[in-house]
Amino acid sequence: MSILGHNEPCIPLFCLAARQMAYTYTHPRPALTVDCVVFGFDAQTTLQVLLIQRKLTPYQGEWALPGGFVRLAESLEAAARRELREETGVEDVFLEQLYTFGQPDRDPRDRVVSVAYYALISLAGHPLQARTDAQDTAWFALDAVPPLAFDHHQILQAAIARLRGKVRYEPIGFELLPEKFTLTQLQKLYETILDQPLDKRNFRNKLLRMDLLVALDETQTGVAHRAARLYKFEPQRYEQLKQQGFNFEL
Amino acid sequence: MSILGHNEPCIPLFCLAARQMAYTYTHPRPALTVDCVVFGFDAQTTLQVLLIQRKLTPYQGEWALPGGFVRLAESLEAAARRELREETGVEDVFLEQLYTFGQPDRDPRDRVVSVAYYALISLAGHPLQARTDAQDTAWFALDAVPPLAFDHHQILQAAIARLRGKVRYEPIGFELLPEKFTLTQLQKLYETILDQPLDKRNFRNKLLRMDLLVALDETQTGVAHRAARLYKFEPQRYEQLKQQGFNFEL
DNA sequence: TCAAAAGTGTTGACGGTACACCCATGT
DNA sequence: ACATGGGTGTACCGTCAACACTTTTGA
Structure with missing residues (x-):
């Protein structure tokens, strides 16, 4: 646990740290963190x-986005994935x-610059997670x-x-659904994100x-009414169509 | 001039710098710079x-994007504007x-994280600049x-x-033109950016x-053919229309 | 008078939107 | 049998794409 309150095991890379000492005087550095907005x-x-x-x-007891310090030898995305894990x-x-x-x-104690990421996951897949x-x-x-x-509300917005x-011109919505889904689930997803009813x-x-979707030979189970057909999104198919000039748009 | 080769007068903020020394050991920090892609x-x-x-x-004599270190007391955008100036x-x-x-x-000597910005300016307005x-x-x-x-080619791309x-769904193209422009100039701009001819x-x-445009009672001057009418983009008009649900799109 | 760019309308194709009923299943 | 969501087609309208000639001006 760091002095800034983010979760990071302290494994300094000594050679890099030593090299940096000399520079620090001439150029005092902001601290660098990553924060993740995880949508489910x-x-x-x-x-x-x-x-x-x-x-x-500070902000003890308050809610915040998961995040923490970037290590010297990892990329920003790697830092985000590590903190998330x-x-x-x-x-x-x-x-x-x-x-x-x-x-x-944005941080009351020290200058902290934060690179924000957002992640998309299906709650049906990992229902409420091990955590x-x-x-x-x-x-x-x-x-x-x-x-x-902090300014996490602003980051969330x-x-x-x-x-x-982005959901309107790139097929990223599927990341929020399980691999197999019904068209009604997909529609509800879009209605929720766009905050408007769709026909x-x-x-x-x-x-x-x-x-872009392939109809599977399977249907929903466990519902008290007619079971809907399941579909799957095909990323390769999307790549292929995109090269032919296709643009996803909704 | 800094040890990293970016242009920054050395004015350390001593109190912040001193406070940071303690943290530095537990959390060695990447250096933080801004780089600007200026389109004209x-x-x-x-x-x-x-x-x-x-x-x-390193990269002595090679071309690079303008940029430099972020100071402890300035925002990222302020740093970008300062370096640009x-x-x-x-x-x-x-x-x-x-x-x-x-x-x-991405930097051969030390860990350097760079926040990239892009800027749009009209060359006709400031013709090839004082610089x-x-x-x-x-x-x-x-x-x-x-x-x-460095990786400036990647940043440029x-x-x-x-x-x-962005130019297709927000009226930012006007930033690249003088305040008063002809429709042909605007069309050429879009053709250049989108890399395709338009009707x-x-x-x-x-x-x-x-x-979104207001026709002025003026025409081009200094051309060896029929002078075209000049137009002006109205940002307030755009804000107004946007609130009524209008979406710019080309 | 010539060269160079400004300016102007119509048509056909296509995609978007609006809209209502029957079907399959589990309780 | 009933309740709940699943599934399907068409007609109208507006927007986009294609297309060519006349006008103005300066050299």
Whole structure:
């Protein structure tokens, strides 16, 4: 646990650290962290964010985005993935850089610049994760997010805006669904993210016309009504179409 | 001039620097810089980037993006604007954060993370700038960019991709033109950025239908043929329409 | 008078939107 | 048998794409 309250085992790389000492005098450096906005979706509930409760001051006891210091020998994305794994158990997810936040006063103690990432995962896949036992990690529906530490509320808003924008012209929505899903689940996902109702027939026609989904020979199970057909998104098919000038758009 | 070869007067903030010393041991910090991709356009020529020639090792004598260290008390954007002013004389321009580059080996000497920005300016407005006298600052057409230092080529490519994407759904193209411009100049700008020919009548109809431009009672001067009407982009009008659900799109 | 760019409308194709009913399944 | 969501087609309308000639001006 670091002095700044982020979770990082202390394994300094001595040669790099020594080399840096000389430079530090001429150029005092901001601290560098990564923070992750993890979105989870489940057609039974809604779109949620993963938060952790801070154990250290400042903002002790408040909720915050998972994140921590960047090590000297790892890339920014690697740092984000490591923090995500260490703090929340989340692994192997869609992860993309969002924006870098660097207002001088965003951390009350020291200058800390943070590179924010956002991640997308299916809650149906990993239902509430192994970490739910830990009292300090929890999912919050987007309309019930508690006050957040630092400028994390601003980061969250930026992530929502990015997701809303990007989901319309890149097929990233599928990252929030299990591998096999129904068209109704997909529609509910889009309605939730875009915050507007969509017409069922138009939605289905449009998506199927794109030729990105393969219909499986399977149906939903465990529902108290007619079981819906399951579909799968084909990333390779998308790459192929994209090279032929196809543009995903919804 | 810093040991890392970026241009920054050495004015350490001693109290912050001292406070940081204690943390440095537990958390050796990457150095943090900003780099700027400055795009300039002129309907007589084409889309260009502003580069500076490095005077220090490494990559001595090679071309690079303007940039330098972030100071402890300034925001990232302020650092980008300061470096731009100090190194190239460019001021008061459209500037937006692009992406943060942090591969551990992107600087051969030390870990340096760089927050990249891109800027848009009209060359007709500031024709080749006061700095053209300086031998170490120059504009390069995008299809004639020399080899660049560090990973600056990658940064440039990312900036081009961003510009190409964004120009289609936000009216940022006007930042590359003088305040008063002709529709032909605007069309040439879009053709250059999107790298495809556009139909003159369709282009004009579509833009004028958007109701974002005001026709001025002035025409071009100094051309050896019929002078074209001048137009002006109205940012307030855009904000107003946006709130009514209007989406710029080309 | 010539060269060079400005300016202007119509048509056909396509995709978006709006809209309502029957079907399959589990309880 | 009933409740719940699954699944399907068409008609209208607006927007995009293709396309060529006349006008103005300066040299």
